[in-house]
Amino acid sequence: MSARGTDIRSVAGGVCAVEGVRAAGICAGLKASGKPDMALVAVDRPVPAAGVQTSNQILAAPVVVTARHLSDGRARAVLCNAGNANVCTGPDGLALAEESARAVAAELGCAAADVLLCSTGVIGVPFAAEPLLAGIPRVAARLGSGGHDAAARAIMTTDTVVKESAVEVTGGAGSCVVGGMAKGSGMIAPAMATMLCVLTTDAPFDGVELRQALATAVARSFDRISVDGCMSTNDAVLLLATGTAAQPPGTEAFTAGLTAVCADLAEQIVRDGEGATRLLRIDVTGARSEDDAVAVGRAVASSALVKTALAGGDPNWGRVLAAIGAGPVRIDPDRIAVTFGGVTVCRSGVAAAFDEADVTAALRGRDVTCSVDLGLGDAHATFLTCDLTQEYVRINAEYTT
Amino acid sequence: MSARGTDIRSVAGGVCAVEGVRAAGICAGLKASGKPDMALVAVDRPVPAAGVQTSNQILAAPVVVTARHLSDGRARAVLCNAGNANVCTGPDGLALAEESARAVAAELGCAAADVLLCSTGVIGVPFAAEPLLAGIPRVAARLGSGGHDAAARAIMTTDTVVKESAVEVTGGAGSCVVGGMAKGSGMIAPAMATMLCVLTTDAPFDGVELRQALATAVARSFDRISVDGCMSTNDAVLLLATGTAAQPPGTEAFTAGLTAVCADLAEQIVRDGEGATRLLRIDVTGARSEDDAVAVGRAVASSALVKTALAGGDPNWGRVLAAIGAGPVRIDPDRIAVTFGGVTVCRSGVAAAFDEADVTAALRGRDVTCSVDLGLGDAHATFLTCDLTQEYVRINAEYTT
Numbered sequence A, B: 001m002s003a004r005g006t007d008i009r010s011v012a013g014g015v016c017a018v019e020g021v022r023a024a025g026i027c028a029g030l031k032a033s034g035k036p037d038m039a040l041v042a043v044d045r046p047v048p049a050a051g052v053q054t055s056n057q058i059l060a061a062p063v064v065v066t067a068r069h070l071s072d073g074r075a076r077a078v079l080c081n082a083g084n085a086n087v088c089t090g091p092d093g094l095a096l097a098e099e100s101a102r103a104v105a106a107e108l109g110c111a112a113a114d115v116l117l118c119s120t121g122v123i124g125v126p127f128a129a130e131p132l133l134a135g136i137p138r139v140a141a142r143l144g145s146g147g148h149d150a151a152a153r154a155i156m157t158t159d160t161v162v163k164e165s166a167v168e169v170t171g172g173a174g175s176c177v178v179g180g181m182a183k184g185s186g187m188i189a190p191a192m193a194t195m196l197c198v199l200t201t202d203a204p205f206d207g208v209e210l211r212q213a214l215a216t217a218v219a220r221s222f223d224r225i226s227v228d229g230c231m232s233t234n235d236a237v238l239l240l241a242t243g244t245a246a247q248p249p250g251t252e253a254f255t256a257g258l259t260a261v262c263a264d265l266a267e268q269i270v271r272d273g274e275g276a277t278r279l280l281r282i283d284v285t286g287a288r289s290e291d292d293a294v295a296v297g298r299a300v301a302s303s304a305l306v307k308t309a310l311a312g313g314d315p316n317w318g319r320v321l322a323a324i325g326a327g328p329v330r331i332d333p334d335r336i337a338v339t340f341g342g343v344t345v346c347r348s349g350v351a352a353a354f355d356e357a358d359v360t361a362a363l364r365g366r367d368v369t370c371s372v373d374l375g376l377g378d379a380h381a382t383f384l385t386c387d388l389t390q391e392y393v394r395i396n397a398e399y400t401t
Helices: A061-069 A088-107 A129-141 A149-156 A207-219 A251-271 A290-301 A304-311 A318-326 A358-363 A390-397 B061-069 B090-110 B127-140 B146-153 B208-220 B251-271 B290-301 B306-313 B318-326 B356-363 B390-397
Strands: A006-010 A022-026 A037-055 A074-084 A115-122 A163-171 A174-183 A196-201 A236-241 A279-287 A337-340 A343-347 A368-374 A377-384 B004-012 B022-026 B038-053 B074-084 B116-122 B165-171 B174-185 B196-201 B237-241 B279-287 B337-340 B343-347 B369-374 B379-385
Touching: A006 A251, A022 A129, A022 A149, A022 A318, A037 A061, A037 A129, A037 A149, A037 A196, A061 A088, A061 A115, A061 A207, A061 A236, A061 B004, A074 A129, A074 A149, A074 A196, A074 A236, A074 B004, A088 A115, A088 A129, A088 A149, A115 A129, A115 A196, A115 A236, A149 A163, A149 A174, A163 A236, A163 A251, A174 A251, A207 A236, A207 A251, A207 A377, A251 A279, A251 A377, A251 B356, A279 A304, A290 A304, A290 A318, A290 A343, A290 A377, A304 A377, A304 B390, A318 A368, A337 A358, A337 B127, A337 B208, A343 A358, A390 B306, A390 B390, B004 B251, B022 B090, B022 B127, B022 B146, B038 B061, B038 B127, B038 B196, B061 B090, B061 B237, B074 B090, B074 B127, B074 B196, B074 B237, B090 B116, B116 B196, B116 B237, B146 B165, B165 B251, B165 B290, B174 B251, B208 B237, B208 B251, B208 B337, B251 B279, B251 B379, B279 B290, B279 B306, B290 B369, B290 B379, B306 B318, B306 B379, B318 B369, B337 B356, B343 B356
Parallel strands: A074 A115, A196 A236, A279 A368, B074 B116, B196 B237, B279 B369
Antiparallel strands: A006 A163, A022 A037, A037 A074, A037 A236, A163 A174, A174 A196, A279 A377, A337 A343, A337 A368, B004 B165, B022 B038, B038 B074, B038 B237, B165 B174, B174 B196, B279 B379, B337 B343, B337 B369
């Protein structure tokens, strides 16, 4: 991975790839299954921090509290829980979120305003205080530089795999590390930061610089994926910057590294989409603007018919055109070309001569690429989605019962 | 059914409920299955006509030809075929559509411009001329006043039931009849005329009056349903008015009757949604405007998570709130109330105390009502959708292969 003179290299360690970051994950008893459900990520003092949160009008209590605690651009820790999203839980839910921040602060010896919160799980179920508050001293006691995997595991819900990423970025005279973990599998929607994601870096930037870099990275990664077009009430991407890198790279290289970690985690989320068997990479070219290219990618990725055809490995490319035509971007139907797995199926808006066996073979792999050339300009973007399978329906028909 | 002094009463006969309307349906060999696939509906001379067609930018050839033929506000017949949507078929597809209109005109002894066309089926597959053109004299020879059922059957694709409706409307001093048939099961989308629908009436209104009445009826029926949020390239609702009613009602009563037929057909489409086992009626009240109420209904009806929960009979009402919060209408989360089957599950945006068994029972019937009170105003609207089941995925994963 590299971008304009920047070298980006994968490293191990997830959120703990950054020196001084400690993490832990435990079973607090919030999930009926008894699986790990509480994670804490912490640094040794309040550091610059930034966040991008859901644009849903229905806001979870932790989203409200985190927005408030981020207003000074500094934080020391992120407490995450799975099993209950703490949303539509009224004043009790808000009070519990605040109390949990105070409890973490007491363990770490900092102000409650330096603690950020993320919750994921069922919406609209009262959140039992006891297991949450009792878990906090236990998770704090386990904090360590090897705890990244346990932390990433403790935020999973319907996720089937742990999602971590970390890179070392070298650019100009210096280098820094960016680490991250994420959860997300369903209720993954386009057009905003989705899911929960905690990022760390040793780059010494302030809150404003971090916010700008994070906004850019999120716009180019999490905002370009969709599992089911459903926006969560709890989405959050949070970034803590320890500032310990002795010779940091410039903001451009840092942003490229941050984008690389976000894009890696975003792809992991789509690949682990509920019930998904295939990843669909929609490469849109020939757009009038990058925003147009993203919007066309989103229109294709949001089509239940495209996604079910993908599940069946069915080269039904007409559904791609129907989805684009129904979308918000003005197109010229006579200029569109579509390929699946490199085989052109539609040229100038009309069926191309192709060997169906070639396309079907391309559609039946784990990774499928659909290229859409709008023939209108030079802008391009890639959008990721997955197939819609019977297993997605089964998972979501049985979620709370 | 009644509206402001208007009496609306169901009658038999589908599109042939109107005197002088003849219809037929045959097997022309366009479907690989050998099932009926060509329908013709005709009157005995050119009459006032109106249509509402898809707003998709990718337009089927029959949509283009029909728009042109409707420009004089008159028509004599509607030729429908299933098995091939004649879209993304280039100049050949357009030429074939025009030729089919000329062939119908030759059989009936009218101008090609008086023939309207509808096609439904696979997108982007070249349309074989021979079976289409050979079928036209055969279907014309079978036209009769008892052919409504055969015609309605011949436009089915993944539909499992024939969809017909007809009413006699009495209002003021007079009365008229409105008849109709429709097809539609998947690729049924909000916010535009969806599917194929042919309507007939003996009301003596001109093209402009018909267009206004049809726009109102479609906005209150087909624009308020969704099976899968996917807009077709071939959607069309076409209305022929013979003008033979001796003592017609006023336009308001006529519009009410037309709306009743459209709403009945729209409900039949949702009930027969691909893979659907339940109909969800979303009653939105307390909205600032009727448009807002429709948009909130559409947001709920478009949520894959709401629809899969419905499939599982799962009272996961938090997904309703998440969908509304992600939607385009500004809400006050603290004012929302939600009921399922009359049981309040959420009041003032917070979980209400309810017996889960009561809600689960309500959710497991064929018909489920979800009421959403936004608490913001006096406007209301109802939106219909169905559940998203594993069967929907199976049907659409295997559509062309």
